[in-house]
Amino acid sequence: MSTEIKSPLPGVFYRKPSPESAPFKNDGDSVAADDVIGLVEVMKSFHEVKAGVAGRNIRFSVDDADAIMAGQVIAEVEA
């Protein structure tokens, strides 16, 4: 069964800690609940988004630097 991971904040979603870095997670990775899966930039400040749930085979539904709304699904994992 797949579980949705939603962004608590609106803003711009980043999949990498910095432009030069590798993504926090790639499609297909397993995640722990405490794993950071991305950053949301809201009003020029950055906030970490944690998976909040353990699972495998994460699938992102937004790209790096996409604009997102609060509550939008950013990824799904198989719990």
Place this chain on the structure above:
Amino acid sequence: MTLRSVLIANRGEIAVRIIRAAKALGLRTVLAHSTADKDSLPAQLADETVEIGPPAAKKSYLNIEAVVNAAKSSKADAVHPGYGFLAENAEFADAVTAAGIVFVGPSAEAIRLLGDKVMARQVAALAGVPTVPGSDGRVTDLDEALAIAARIGFPVMIKAAAGGGGRGIRIVGDAEEFARQFPQASSEAAAAFGDGGLYIEKVIERARHVEVQILGDGTDVVHCYERECSLQRRRQKVWEEAPAVGLPDDVRQRLCASAVALGRAVGYSGAGTVEYLYDDATNEFYFIEVNTRIQVEHPVTEMITGIDLVQEMLKIAGGARLSVTQDDIRIQGHAIECRINAEDPHKGFMPAPGTIERLVVPDGEGIRFDTLLFEGYAVPPFYDSLLGKLIVRGETRADCLARLREALDGLVITGIPTTIPLHAALARDASVADGRTHTRFLEPWLESDFAQLARSREDA
């Protein structure tokens, strides 16, 4: 030439401010905006609008090609960059000028020269402006850097030549730490700014932030006295005043004269700000940097001098000489500006975009509210959190504070949290009233006084 039209390459309250100033001068106004700002207040007020890209600033407000194309297609005579975004980008000023359009601000050369912190420091020193004790310029050799640090005394700051706005600064307490941090600082600066150049400055432990507003027309330079911006959180200004609190008049004269000397040394054109640290224990002031643009806090200067700085910028850009002489400019009363941000001061200043339900702006003598808000407006999450600036003038600082308390009580913004409660508490604080503040006052005050106020409010 006389300008007939201006493109505003910015958003929010400053775009509104520039549109109003331009309209007062009879100019046609064109707003360049992102898709996120198509229903914004400046978009409603401008005569024309041009969409320049998606919400992310990198793809719109920071896209030089898109902004210059918008200016060309709308046949604008001039481009006003506001503050932030491309306002201090010399490449942008060059691109605007190359398109045969007037850049409202100093020359690209002046922006480049004063934007390099090491060069700016040298220009200041040559103009006789006191600088913070430190290295004469860039330092690359560790032994040489260590000798300088030992001479000026620890703690010292290792600063990136290409840094600014509080970025690229390390404070070190002794020689051993210095030897460890110096090479790291250089490689970090190279990675962050593409320039590993470093310089050394003494740490002024307890200082006020004062800054002098200058206006130049390329030939003549005048000052419009100083502002004080000591109340800062994370190196961002929160509350600003004009004039500075408790500055002796002879120091004020020397401070302002030094800013004019610096402006003259570079043939400055437009509005600029020379920033200083002021040590009120010794009455010494030290140059920090020059900002080659209009600043957020410019209204406090306008309130005490009666000069419209944005109109003056547009007139100078159109080729006019300064409309005022130094003798015309006098301090009348005291003004304070509170930055009202979409942040929750009770939750670690978490940004809070959202829709404005109700907006009530206080009305009265000496009260001004520069804002991008209207009822029903959805504050987008993509840009900074500034919603507006409440500016109040009084005959004395005590009058001003009393009027400010009333104005803050009358300002109502509902739908999202704002920093109004923070300002209401500051306006009632004894240390603030006595002017006993400095750049490291606000953060500990938030932890102690403000947190306690919040707790007692919850208990009640």
